[in-house]
Amino acid sequence: AEGAAIPDHEFSFEGIFGTFDRAAAQRGLQVYNQVCASCHSLKYVAFRTLGDLGYEPEQVEALAAQYQVTDGPNDQGEMYQREAKASDAFPSPFPNDAAARAANGGALPPDLSVITQARPNGPDYLHALLTGYEEAPADADLPPGQYWNTAFPGHQIAMPPPLSEGIVEYQDGTEATVSQMAHDVTVFLHWAAEPHMEARKRGGIGVVLFLLIFTGMLYAVKRKVWRDLH
Numbered sequence: 001a002e003g004a005a006i007p008d009h010e011f012s013f014e015g016i017f018g019t020f021d022r023a024a025a026q027r028g029l030q031v032y033n034q035v036c037a038s039c040h041s042l043k044y045v046a047f048r049t050l051g052d053l054g055y056e057p058e059q060v061e062a063l064a065a066q067y068q069v070t071d072g073p074n075d076q077g078e079m080y081q082r083e084a085k086a087s088d089a090f091p092s093p094f095p096n097d098a099a100a101r102a103a104n105g106g107a108l109p110p111d112l113s114v115i116t117q118a119r120p121n122g123p124d125y126l127h128a129l130l131t132g133y134e135e136a137p138a139d140a141d142l143p144p145g146q147y148w149n150t151a152f153p154g155h156q157i158a159m160p161p162p163l164s165e166g167i168v169e170y171q172d173g174t175e176a177t178v179s180q181m182a183h184d185v186t187v188f189l190h191w192a193a194e195p196h197m198e199a200r201k202r203g204g205i206g207v208v209l210f211l212l213i214f215t216g217m218l219y220a221v222k223r224k225v226w227r228d229l230h
């Protein structure tokens with residue numbers, strides 16, 4: 001498909017010292033819960049990992065309990081629905097891919113667990129995608145159930161514009177503009193895709209510091225050992 005220009009968007013997790021903005025990620029979780037979860041799953045992200053974003057165990061339980069998961073078979077050999085627990089992962093809103101396609105005009109809403117890693121330039125792309133809906137050009141001949149998106153390869157996407165001004169009411173009072181919600185849900189989904197990013201970067205900084213000190217030490221030892229051999 002034809003590529004599209006993806007504008008650069010600024011995130012706090014960029015760079016070697018970058019960290020996740022926890023407040024943005026929490027708002028992003030709210031956007032995910034109230035908007036994206038009606039079509040997308042996040043099946044590799046367990047609710048218990050939300051503790052990492054600053055939630056207390058009771059809050060994690062309450063966040064999980066908003067979802068229903070399929071469990072079983074029980075003693076009668078039947079599958080059943082129950083409230084999700086901290087140990088469950090964000091479920092799919094559909095029983096299977098065929099049902100998901102049937103509800104979305106034939107298109108499959110992908111699982112979002114690693115979406116920011118699965119697309120080139122993932123975070124910038126996701127922000128651009130969510131803010132990229134436009135009126136189709138007159139010569140576009142858009143088929144029914146397709147929307148015009150400047151970021152999506154080929155520009156025709158089966159996902160209806162998910163965000164509109166004020167579609168969520170942020171608990172922390174932040175104004176819910178489309179760009180703000182796109183930013184926040186991207187931070188949340190990037191944390192979901194790479195929850196150990198901060199530890200990985202800290203590790204890298206530690207290694208570089210160690211190597212610097214070690215190099216200095218080797219040099220000092222070399223000078224001492226070879227001092228008398230001029």
Ligand code: HEM
Nearest residue numbers: 035036038039104107108109110115157158159160162185
């Ligand atoms: C595709 C994100 C809400 C239906 C996608 C893709 C992403 C995404 C990243 C993949 C685009 C690609 O392939 O490069 C989100 C986010 C949402 C959201 C972050 C919430 C803010 C929704 C909702 C629906 C939906 C509410 C259903 C009404 C779809 C469908 C596709 C899709 C059908 C496949 C599109 C195609 O292949 O043409 N979404 N989505 N999404 N989404 Fe969403």
